[in-house]
Amino acid sequence: MSLYHSVQVNPDSDPVIVEVNNLDWKSAYYRRERRKKTVVFLFSLIVISGCIASFWTYKASLGAMIRRDRKNIVRTGAYFQDEQLPQTSVGPNTTSTPAPTCITRMVAYYPGNSRRTITARQLSHLTHVIFASMIISEDGYLLFKSGHEERRFLKLKRNIESGNDKVKLMVSIEEEGVEFSFSKVSADARKRQTFFNSISDQLANLQLDGVDLNWRFPYREDLENQVKLIKELREHLDRLSEKNGRQNRYIISIVAPALGQTSNNQIGENLENLLEFVDFVNVMSFDYSIFYRNHTGPTAPLFSFEGFPSVNTTLSYYSRSQESSKKLNLGVAFHGTYWNNVNEPVKRENWRSLGTPKGYVERGQVAYRNIEKEEWTKSTGSWDEESKTPYILDQENKRFLSFENKRSLKKKMNFARKKNLGAVSIWSLEMDDSEDTLLRAVTTEGICT
Numbered sequence: 001m002s003l004y005h006s007v008q009v010n011p012d013s014d015p016v017i018v019e020v021n022n023l024d025w026k027s028a029y030y031r032r033e034r035r036k037k038t039v040v041f042l043f044s045l046i047v048i049s050g051c052i053a054s055f056w057t058y059k060a061s062l063g064a065m066i067r068r069d070r071k072n073i074v075r076t077g078a079y080f081q082d083e084q085l086p087q088t089s090v091g092p093n094t095t096s097t098p099a100p101t102c103i104t105r106m107v108a109y110y111p112g113n114s115r116r117t118i119t120a121r122q123l124s125h126l127t128h129v130i131f132a133s134m135i136i137s138e139d140g141y142l143l144f145k146s147g148h149e150e151r152r153f154l155k156l157k158r159n160i161e162s163g164n165d166k167v168k169l170m171v172s173i174e175e176e177g178v179e180f181s182f183s184k185v186s187a188d189a190r191k192r193q194t195f196f197n198s199i200s201d202q203l204a205n206l207q208l209d210g211v212d213l214n215w216r217f218p219y220r221e222d223l224e225n226q227v228k229l230i231k232e233l234r235e236h237l238d239r240l241s242e243k244n245g246r247q248n249r250y251i252i253s254i255v256a257p258a259l260g261q262t263s264n265n266q267i268g269e270n271l272e273n274l275l276e277f278v279d280f281v282n283v284m285s286f287d288y289s290i291f292y293r294n295h296t297g298p299t300a301p302l303f304s305f306e307g308f309p310s311v312n313t314t315l316s317y318y319s320r321s322q323e324s325s326k327k328l329n330l331g332v333a334f335h336g337t338y339w340n341n342v343n344e345p346v347k348r349e350n351w352r353s354l355g356t357p358k359g360y361v362e363r364g365q366v367a368y369r370n371i372e373k374e375e376w377t378k379s380t381g382s383w384d385e386e387s388k389t390p391y392i393l394d395q396e397n398k399r400f401l402s403f404e405n406k407r408s409l410k411k412k413m414n415f416a417r418k419k420n421l422g423a424v425s426i427w428s429l430e431m432d433d434s435e436d437t438l439l440r441a442v443t444t445e446g447i448c449t
């Protein structure tokens with residue numbers, strides 16, 4: 001499960017939305033891929049049987065192939081809400097705020113299922129890499145999801161050591177499925193202690209610089225316990241930092257949702273209490289389009305209309321003071337969102353109603369590097385001045401894609417500086433193209449030291 005899809009809010013009341021990563025109009029690409037796989041498969045079949053491989057060898061390789069295929073399918077939860085959005089505080093007048101500050105952190109997530117290796121060039125742009133994710137068990141143990149992910153982590157670690165050993169390495173911690181491990185552990189003193197000890201062990205074993213707690217949809221009942229957990233973790237890690245004679249104390253960050261992703265934003269309501277104990281907050285300010293029920297729209301609008309959530313309203317909401325803004329990381333996504341069965345515009349050219357010929361809304365995601373591969377033509381794209389984002393309307397196939405490009409990311413970076421945000425956090429490096437186009441767009445202005 002990926003970082004931003006791990007929780008379902010109000011699963012009962014949502015309309016059915018089905019991910020469509022293998023539907024008809026993408027067919028050419030997927031058919032090609034499938035044909036390639038079939039050829040490889042048949043070839044290996046011949047080789048294997050030719051080599052007097054036993055029936056069991058054959059069965060094992062088939063199993064691995066099926067598992068690999070399953071992993072390619074992205075499933076997203078649906079985040080919707082009908083209630084009023086939280087009141088947003090008015091941020092500074094961005095048109096008149098003088099002398100934008102510089103960004104002090106450049107944080108990137110590296111998913112454990114990444115196939116791409118992090119490069120020295122990517123590392124030269126970054127200050128922090130967060131491996132996503134390890135799991136908190138119901139008893140409070142910090143674990144890798146699988147042996148495969150552990151090996152990916154170790155490889156990442158080696159690459160950082162040889163590529164740019166100044167980059168800080170952290171792991172993000174999430175709960176698996178619907179175990180509510182964070183809730184259970186935070187409510188129980190013994191389990192909290194297990195969790196802290198397990199974190200200490202992993203910090204030492206894996207030589208990490210810190211942890212990122214991805215518990216971004218706590219319930220109201222968890223409110224006090226969440227603060228307690230993070231406060232005690234801070235104390236625990238500060239003692240450990242001192243004991244280990246660390247120059248820089250161990251880092252703690254948390255993840256916060258975009259506005260509109262939950263009607264019950266405990267992180268937002270509790271922010272002042274949490275900020276005291278954390279070094280920074282990764283605000284996942286993208287995938288706004290996931291909660292558009294029955295129309296398309298910009299996946300990460302910088303600005304919006306009629307009070308619809310946007311990067312601006314989210315970051316304005318979380319920016320409580322000049323000082324605390326520096327702890328906020330503007331989360332940017334290197335993927336786009338697309339829809340099928342797209343009809344006429346509703347409120348805006350890029351807000352289009354959706355047909356449901358199969359009884360459900362068809363929506364999916366595409367990594368920046370795969371946009372052309374999945375047969376979208378960037379040259380036919382348009383720029384939406386209001387949201388400051390690009391989109392592609394594919395009239396022929398009745399589909400629509402909203403995504404980020406160099407121009408939209410530069411606008412977001414200007415916004416981040418004007419808002420005095422401390423940093424950017426990228427989800428995720430591996431979705432960039434091989435020229436690092438989007439990474440360079442966010443880092444061209446440089447990081448102040």
Ligand SMILES: *[C@@H]1O[C@H](CO)[C@@H](O)[C@H](O)[C@H]1NC(C)=O
Binds near residue numbers: 093096
């Ligand atoms: C922001 O400040 C500029 C310059 O002082 C002013 O022209 C503009 O109207 C202000 N905008 C808002 C939204 O207050």
Ligand SMILES: *[C@@H]1O[C@H](CO)[C@@H](O)[C@H](O)[C@H]1NC(C)=O
Binds near residue numbers: 091312313317
């Ligand atoms: C940005 O968000 C703030 C807070 O919601 C709002 O007052 C302001 O008008 C927004 N700015 C723009 C340009 O939409």
Ligand SMILES: *[C@@H]1O[C@H](CO)[C@@H](O)[C@H](O)[C@H]1NC(C)=O
Binds near residue numbers: 294295352353
């Ligand atoms: C989408 O749903 C809302 C609320 O249910 C409704 O008011 C609106 O007309 C719908 N829009 C379209 C384009 O169907």
